[in-house]
Amino acid sequence: QSALTQPASVSGSPGQSITISCTGTSSDVGGYNYVSWYQQHPGKAPKLMIYEVSNRPSGVSNRFSGSKSGNTASLTISGLQAEDEADYYCSSYTRNVVFGGGTKLTVL
């Protein structure tokens, strides 16, 4: 059982927007602005997409955005594209680093 809760799957059509939630507690997600998000395509290494809740690394499309409210962080992808189809993981801290269980994004 992961420390952070994500939906197992989400889907959307090209051009639409989707949001993936990541729910923790006041001891992790809610307590600090240290939420990061990673994208993983099948058979590939994870890639950092968002750090410190809402910051995008250089080279990541501005279609990806992050936010947080209380104990829940969210990743929003706007203008969905076929290449966005992947698994997405959130991460935060309790005593150590914790990951969410992952969300499979399907672009219909």
Added chain:
Amino acid sequence: EVQLLESGGGLVQPGGSLRLSCAASGFTFSSYAMSWVRQAPGKGLEWVSAISGSGGSTYYADSVKGRFTISRDNSKNTLYLQMNSLRAEDTAVYYCAKERYDYIWGSYRSDWGQGTLVTVSS
């Protein structure tokens, strides 16, 4: 360009040992904390261990504490994970990751290697 190349994975019997290595290049290795993250077949990411830039501070997931040891050789730009008393549930792809800062708390994994597969089976 940051490059992280893991090696040392393979098939090992339950109770056996294995040492993973991660050769780093493209950045000042000693200035950054490093982590190991694993992924069991068909499962999600699980953080395993981390080490500060100097090597003076180490951190472990409860699932591996007392069995795994993380270390680094800053003169060789190489990260290690010594895995002892291996169990079937340790079977996974093990990724080496560069942290954004010299410390782990509040950091994030900015770059990842391609991973090395460890299979624990008789």
